[in-house]
Amino acid sequence: MKQLLKNLINSNLYLLLAALFLFAVAFLLNKYVVGSTAASYYSSRLEKKIQAHEKEFNRLSTDTALLLSLINQRYSESQFNNLLDDKKGFGFFVYQKQETGSPRLLFWNTQVATPPINLMDESDVSRLVTLNNGLYVHGSKSVRIGNRGFAVEALIPVMSKYFIEIENLKTEFIDFPEARKLVDISFSPTDYAVKSSYGNTLFYLKQSNTNQQLSNWWSIASMLLGTFLLFWFIHYSAHVISLKKGLWWGTLFLVSAIVLLRLSTYYFPNLLNLRQYELFDPAIYGSSYVLSSLGDLFINALLFCWIGIFLNRRLGNIEVEPFRVQWKNWVFITLLVGFLVSLTFVFARTLQSLVADAQISFNVTNYDSLSKYSFVGFVIIATIALTYFFIAQAVLKVARPLSGKYNYLLYILTASLGLLILTFSDEPNFVESSLFVLLWLLGFMWMMQQEVFSGLRFRLNVSEVLFWLFVFSFSIAAVIVSENRKIELEQRKLFAQKLSVQADPANERLLSITLTYLDNDFLAPNFERFKDPVQNAKLKDSIINTSFGPYLNKFDTKIYTFEAGASPRPLYNEDPISFDTLNTIFGLQGKQTSIPDLRYFERAFDKYSYISLKEVKDNDSGTIGYFFILADPKKYKGDALIPELFKQSKEMLPENSPLYSYAIYTNLELIDNYKEYSFPIRLSPEQVPTKEFVQKTNGSFEELWYRHSADKVVVIVRKNNSFIEAITLFAYLFSTFLFLLALYWMVSLVIRSRLRWSLLRKNWQFSIRMQIHSTIIMISVLSFVVIGAATILFFINRYERTNQERLSRAMQIMINQIQTRLEDHNVFNDGLMVFEEGVNADLEQMMQDISEIHGTDVNLYDTLGNLKVTSKPLIYNKGVLSDKMNPEAYYNLHVKNSVQCVIEEKMGKVNYLSVYNPIRNKKNGEVYAYLNVPSYSAQGELKQEISNFLVTLINLNAFIFLVAGAISLFITNRITYSFTLIGQKMRDINLGKINQEIEWKRKDEIGELVKEYNKMVQKLEESAEVLAKSEREGAWRQMARQVAHEIKNPLTPMKLSIQYLQKAIDNNSPNVKEMTSNVAKTLVEQIDHLSKIASDFSQFANIGNPRKEVFDLHELLYSLSSLYEATDNLDFEWKPVDQRVLLFADKTQLNRLFTNLLQNAIEAASSRDKRMIRINESLNGEYITVSVSDNGEGIPEQTRSKIFTPNFTTKSSGTGLGLAMSKSIVENADGDIWFETREGEGTTFYVKIPMLRATG
DSSP: OHHHHHHHHHHTHHHHHHHHHHHHHHHHIIIIIIOSSHHHHHHHHHHHHHHHHHHHHHHHHTOHHHHHHHHTTOOOHHHHHHHSHHHHSSEEEEEEOOSSSSOEEEEESOSSOOOOGGGTTSOSSOEEEEETTEEEEEEEEEEEETTEEEEEEEEEEEEEOOSSOBTTBOOEETTBGGGGGTEEEESSOOSEEEEOTTSOEEEEEEESOTTOOOOOHHHHHHHHHHHHHHHHHHHHHHHHHHHHHOHHHHHHHHHHHHHHHHHHHHHOGGGTTGGGSGGGOTTTOOSSSTTOSHHHHHHHHHHHHHHHHHHHHHHTTOOOOOOSSHHHHHHHHHHHHHHHHHHHHHHHHHHHHHHHTSSOOOOTTSGGGOOHHHHHHHHHHHHHHHHHHHHHHHHHHHHHHHHTTOTHHHHHHHHHHHHHHHHTOOOHHHHHHHHHHHHHHHHHHHHHTOTTTTTTOSSOOHHHHHHHHHHHHHHHHHHHHHHHHHHHHHHHHHHHHHHHTOSOHHHHHHHHHHHTTSSHHHHHHHGGGGGSHHHHHHHHHHHHHHTSGGGTTTEEEEEEEEEOSSSOEEOSOSSOOOHHHHHHIIIIIOEEOSSTTEEEEEEETTEEEEEEEEEEEOTTSOEEEEEEEEEEEOOOSOOSSHHHHTOOTTOOSGGGOTTEEEEEEETTEEEEEESSOOOOSBOOGGGSOSSSEEEEEETTEEEEEEEEETTEEEEEEEEOOHHHHHHHHHHHHHHHHHHHHHHHHHHHHHHHHTTOHHHHHHHHOOOHHHHHHHHHHHHHHHHHHHHHHHHHHHHHHHHHHHHHHHHHHHHHHHHHHHHHHHHHHEEEETTEEEEOTTHHHHHHHHHHHHHHHHTSOOEEEOTTSBEEEESOTHHHHTTSSOSBOOHHHHIIIIISOOSOEEEEEEETTEEEEEEEEEEEOTTTOOEEEEEEEEESHHHHHHHHHHHHHHHHHHHHHHHHHHHHHHHHHHHHHHHHHHHHHHHHHHHTOOTTSOOOOOOOOSOSHHHHHHHHHHHHHHHHHHHHHHHHHHHHHHHHHHHHHHHHHHHHHHHHHHHHHHHHHHHHHHTTOTTHHHHHHHHHHHHHHHHHHHHHHHHHHHHHHTTTOOOOEEEEHHHHHHHHHHHHHTOTTEEEEEEOOSSEEEEEEOHHHHHHHHHHHHHHHHHHTTTSSSEEEEEEEEEETTEEEEEEEEOSOOOOGGGGGGTTSTTOOSSSSSOSOHHHHHHHHHHHTTOEEEEEEETTTEEEEEEEEEOSEEEO
């Protein structure tokens, strides 16, 4: 064993050394190139980015010609496009300084933010500033052109940070979104300073997670390649061990190496530091210590698949021999079946856990909900399924021969063990689903053992592979659909309960934003102002307009204040509502919401209100007053931005899905409904469910009825798309299986070639069958990509065109409405529009009305690009966007004087289409304002349309793929049948028999080949006749020479004896009589020898005409053993098997066979003092193997290849026909004969003959 391991290491040392070298490279890259921590890595990256932008800003600020063109607005379109923030990566601004008042902004390249004016001209050195939407590095330069002074400003984005953090408004580093999980900005000194190009420190980075260490792509690639080479070394070593020591030793080595390496990653997690990657985040998936993340599950699945493939590929070449004792067979079968049942339950449980417990969407009917981890999940599922198939195939390959004719007991044993395992389970849901899994396992075992499905064949053809992929894809799709339905039903139940205790989920999110700022830190210092009537009114109006201003069109809001005391005194409230009344509403009638200080109560059967209570405390935690907010939601049509901007991350709740509708009933009356489902206006008492939850089916819709109380019912309706979901899942899984099989084929190709180009090219050569299959598959895939890309582009173009036309029509209507209102109330000052006093409120109300009528948002800018009025002030008040017009739109409308501009804008993570139009004076055509209408919903509609199309396309492509596969299978079978037929005919060509021509009626390319083949057969027959004649003549000549030689040998002593006797007679020798007797004896011996020669040649000539009969081999061997057991100086032993062995063969020839073998064995051991002859028998399936061993000198190496050649002999006398005749006898009996020999130790001849039947 030591020598074997030494040879393994020496022969594959280059793989091991290469792996270690790559591991060292990865370590050095991480430690000295990337850095030891994420903080050092990102501080370096941020510093390089900021300094590069600063240098570019300095270049621009010194380009006088460029600045002059920007100031005079005479720059070209290419200059403008190169200055936009998406090209430069930072904000660039040019201000003209004023002698009095604020500087005037002449040029800006971004709408996201504007620089703080108060920091202008303070210093040329960059500094970090905090704005409403994030942190920026601010640069400022003073420039004089002529006699005018200008300020050139830069805002280099560092981190986005909004007033609220949600999916579309995330706090993250610009250009490094993944860094937020690892590091954060610190204003206290740390070891990781980020400096400007001037050398001053801008800020510091601190490590968010001390366990995180970042790796770059080069180190990751080195680590992966090193791991691949290490695994290659382990795989090849296991392969060699399995060849030298046996399959089980090789498998044991492989499993031990894998387990040892995997355990090292568990016990020493910092070795690879996998937790730094999101794939290994337990928040995504984690079911146990072993499967603590999706990445761990992926790795374990791949390693398990590796073991399964290794075992499966080698077990197919091994014949399984049952134990002689039957109970041992069934013990082993029980262990195997128990393992298979347990493996099936584990596989099913892992699949259910992956779907139900992981934060991964498998909702394939909504393509937009799928993430990269969804596709990783599909790969994991397919990997586990392939592993299961390989191992199940190996288990059944071993179990079936052991069970013999009692194969049906396998099913009974499987069911019994499965039920026994489930008996000890304490999870009812698992037991229920596992019963179906157990039934599936029984069906799977039955199909595996059917010859038509070829489940136990270890080399499957294409049709068989497609069949088993279909079985597993369909089975797994059924499990995922079942789990998805369970998850979806629980979500609907939770949503129904949520709807029953609140009016509108979106309203809570809006109010939570406002209430965040109305905390004790604000109220306590300002509470004294509520005690003055004038200050009270101003402060309440300020709070409502400032905090609730963005939501005035969604809520009617009132504020009530009370001074603390035994009987709290109202402080100049608008309505005469007492403290006790409001406190009772909040404490008793109010129902909890997701916001701690916010409650919800019903004012009428169709009206809901929100109430919030803030207890104001002083520094000593004493209560100084009470602050109530009462908000009544309004119902209106325009709600374009708020749901899109403030939606949660890829929400899976029914309220955000186009598949759902819901209705809320109070006292049998409909008070609220969502979507277009035809809910009844009122319910009858019979329709009210008697249980808490009731499911109903209405055509293609599924209804969930939730009875919250005696007077309140919630109905949630979902369109049933299980069939489409199952088909789509099948398509995904089937494609994943094909991808994995292709990947496995490529990896095995590399391993088999051992990176040798000549072997790689040789293995890369496809068969005709493979070429046809590959061509059709590639055409299907290419058509999917081309059609999908072309259709998606068509959708995008159509949506952009349609949406632009829709917005343009709406824009014209809005312009006409706004023009009339503006021209009645505006005046001009130096060409700029200014409003009369009181016009703003009127104009804002008009904007709100237009927004509601058209269901969209509206913004109005003046000719300097400043926002004047908006229907959604929240966006600008909270700093999500600045109050400057989009620079690209401003350039097109103001500089190029375009009549319209349609551009794509971005707000946080939301992309949307936006239309800008100038508003002109009807009299002189002069532009005095710009109207902007953003379309937030179009992108969502486009995504949904594309998602629906992709689902349909994937389903169609899966169907087309299956049809193409069937067609390709038919075509390849038709074509390859021709080649198979020709090949079979060529293999059957034999000069010793008549060769048949091929009949081919079609006149095609193969017909030409068949025609040439038939010509060759005809020529071959002619040549065979000539050759046969020549061989016959040659054989007779050879036989005549051999016979003459063998006859000549005894004739010589006969002639000499007669001549000697003649001479004695002539000389009258006295012993003539004695000599005559001796001569006669010699003549008789030689005549007998001549007779034996004639008999041997006669038998050899007639060896091809056996007379077969049924006889017992043991009777024949018994008679022979009886003859030799009594021989002197011979140790003879015969060990028969414990049953009769009936043969159908020529008994006489077999008697001659074993007589010849025994006689040869005795003669071979003649030089030994003690001759030993052993006859052993063994059963091998349907064959009996008889071995005849001796302890002679063995057969020399140079004569072994000629041992069965006629006329060859190693003895001084004999014809050399014995073993040649023995071989012919065995072959006539459809058997085989071979020998094993060691010089100086002896020889063993083996005879393997098929049995008629074996009985006990």
